[in-house]
Amino acid sequence: MSYCLNPHCQKPQNYRDAKFCLTCGTKLLLKERYRGIKPIGQGGFGRTLLAVDEDKPSKPPCVIKQFLPQAQGTNNSQKAAELFEQEAQRLDELGKHNQIPELLAYLTQEKSQYLVQEYINGQNLAEILLEQGNFNESQIWELLNSLLPVLEYVHSSEVIHRDIKPENIISSRDRKLFLVDFGAAKVVTGTAMLRTGTSIGTPEFVAPEQTRGKAIYSSDLYSLGTTCIYLLTGISPFDLFDFSENTWVWRQYLVDNSVSDKLSNILDKLIDNATSRRYQSGSEVLKEINHSSIYISPDKTQNTIKVKPSNYSSWQCVYNCIAHTDIIDSLAISSDGKLLASASHDCTIKLWKINKGKQICTTKLIQTINNENNFYAVAFSPNDLILASGDSANNIHLWDVSSGKKIRTLTGHTGWFTGVNCLSFTPDGQIIVSAGGDKTVKLWDVNTGKNIRTLKGHNSWVRSVAISSNGQIIASGSNDKTAILWNLSTGQKLKFCNHTSSVFAAINSVAFSPDGQIIATASDDYTIKLWEVTTGQEIYTFKGHGNWVRCVTFSPNGKILASSSYGKDIKLWDMNTNQEICTLTGHLSQVNSLVFSPDGQTLFSGSNDKTIKVWRCE
Known part of the structure; x- marks a missing residue:
């Protein structure tokens, strides 16, 4: 099956190997290689089609995002076109991060803009919530541990996503989480963060300062927090805030779904209306998570630590660097x-x-x-x-x-x-x-x-x-x-x-x-x-x-x-007593390299999981 790219075509279905639409004559291949198969999404300014890459022998699936401005006024259409182009730029700049869909192509064909991306075979979190019901605490821990390092990577590239919500987080078939849709992303350089811009994002998930056009890095953390409380309760964040009392009441909507004080406190700090009281970086949240007495399986999460009694202070993972696309x-x-x-x-x-x-x-x-x-x-x-x-x-x-x-x-x-x-x-x-x-x-x-x-x-x-x-x-x-x-x-x-x-x-x-x-x-x-x-x-x-x-x-x-070992763990040993001090876990694959800082208070580890973790002696 080939699907016509002309949004006005009356009969868009065509034969598999057709080069031009039999109904309207529109060219069916983008860049002579990407063939649309069927629509899988529609929005105010575009649609998304499942596609295949005809240029490769295996014909792997991919996604075509087509810019389709509706009759919403010239200014809106122009702004949407700018955002569409920005998304391509952002994806290209962020590179081949293993939790961000890879940009395969950005082009204009027959006066329409197209963006071709890696296809993530899975469901977004909104779909999973609808199908399986409210998330439990362990799922939220898993979400935070998986997405916070991605946000650190995005922010380190001086980009603010600005539209984090359940629909923009996809869980692949192997339960790996992907952050998608950078159409609303903003590059922050120099004093750009201080200037008021356009309010953008999905209203129920955006931070107060973002609604006024002043998004900052912690605005993304706020959106991640509201995403978490929505997944825990199944209720819109609009209804989880008591405007008369100016306070969040999301705990009152937890039905047979208990949440620990530790997680509750972390979520409350993520969604604090005051930016000064909110977490300022993903690494700061991860550090707080690592101080948790809750043990989370290292096979599903990151940055967990098992510490044995010793005279040494505890070691915590305080930062996670994600920039390489292969083994370190x-x-x-x-x-x-x-x-x-x-x-x-x-x-x-x-x-x-x-x-x-x-x-x-x-x-x-x-x-x-x-x-x-x-x-x-x-x-x-x-x-x-x-x-x-x-x-x-x-x-x-x-x-x-x-x-x-x-x-x-x-x-x-x-x-x-x-x-x-x-x-x-x-x-x-x-x-x-x-x-x-x-x-x-x-x-x-x-x-x-x-x-x-x-x-x-x-x-x-x-x-x-x-x-x-x-x-x-x-x-x-x-x-x-x-x-x-x-x-x-x-x-x-x-x-x-x-x-x-x-x-x-x-x-x-x-x-x-x-x-x-x-x-x-x-x-x-x-x-x-x-x-x-x-x-x-x-x-x-x-x-x-x-x-x-x-x-x-x-x-x-x-x-x-x-x-370090092929078993993913790092061990610290006391050279005076020959006893194990602690085991640091969190890498998802073997750890190949370890280096201490000159003062001995920080340890850096590089792994087959493509990440560098920074461990700090507290």
Whole structure:
């Protein structure tokens, strides 16, 4: 079936392969590839059609949004056209976030505007409410944990959505939530937020300041809050507010649907009419959620923490960065703690500015470095002027941090489908050490790009390298189940550290303690081992992860060891007592990289779930 795009066509249904409408002659394919199948939505200024992409062999489904201004006056039509174009711009700027439909095309054909988007197979929350009844508390927790990081991402791009409501949140078949319809979105730059604009959005869900044309970031949080109380009660937010008493009365409409005080208080603060008393950011709400005594399954939500009794303050996830569109393999932090770099399989490195205030760390994306191949590793030089990266094509690129421009490329690792897995600078910044899939460790002159020395001794992939604080010893960990300590100056092998005879004992990560006396190794045998550097003797084995251990790192003062696993969890260990301090959960897939801030109060984690989480010691 092909559906005619002419809204006035009397018989819009056509044969599947027709190129022109048999009734009115309208061209049926957009951009020679997108074919409408049937209408699935209609609004005041347009309609939405289910479509297919004829250009791809599998003919995947997509969505065509067609701009159809009705006879509502010239000003309204002109404004609607502007909003339609804005939606395309917003979707293009926000990129391929995994909870925002991807923009596939924006075009004008036969004097009509069209927007083609990724198709989300599922139901919006209004449909789910109608079909299944009022939401319960666990569903609201799930909604908040899923949507708040998306709003953080949108706001970090200086965009206000302005029309958050149940109809604009879609739950896919696998229960993943998507934020859709950016037609009302507003870009905030400079003093734009201070100017009064047009009141826009769905009245029953918008914040008071937005009705006066002064939407701010917390206006979106207000709309999310009103969405939550509507889903809990099934009653319009208009009827949940007592105007005579100037107060919300939504609790009175909860019928056989009890809600904890913790959730009630969070919702009340989200929908406070006074912007000064409202949450100011999604991360602030997430921090409040993390202080909840309610435990939420990490398989369905994020940012939950199981803490064991200890002398340490609790660690909380205070911020969630969502900008990459594929696996994050490596993180690096500058020596002054002001910049974070993330390397991803989406062929980009993203540089983040780290801001601290009121014990909350946030990040702001300031630069993206693009590549032709997946990035596996990233490292800052000690003076923070150079960023080194390793990729899947065996290249090591050196980048100027301030400009993002490439300084030079180092080549020498070989082999097909191997790559540069890890990088580390010497303390003086003159040498960079690389771990290769070609079973070698290589030393490079940073200033000339020349290979100084190649270390051979492993008989499988080298997964990780580290350099002692005095710059004298290199540690390397390999798939061959061994870690080797090397003399950096001579290349001589000093010590071997073997995990077990188990087939699954690859060493995925190595790290020196700050004083250089201990080396930690993380293995597929579910353990982390500590070794004495001078003798190579095993000191202690940490057990507790239920899966292969992916990464290990020491806090700057050496008192805490952090580790992560393929089982999604992060564990913190007390180096004085060898006891587990706490387990941090919330990532939806394996955690590949961990870095502490220079003051040791913040931990950054990068994962296969495409997110960076910021954990803060409270």
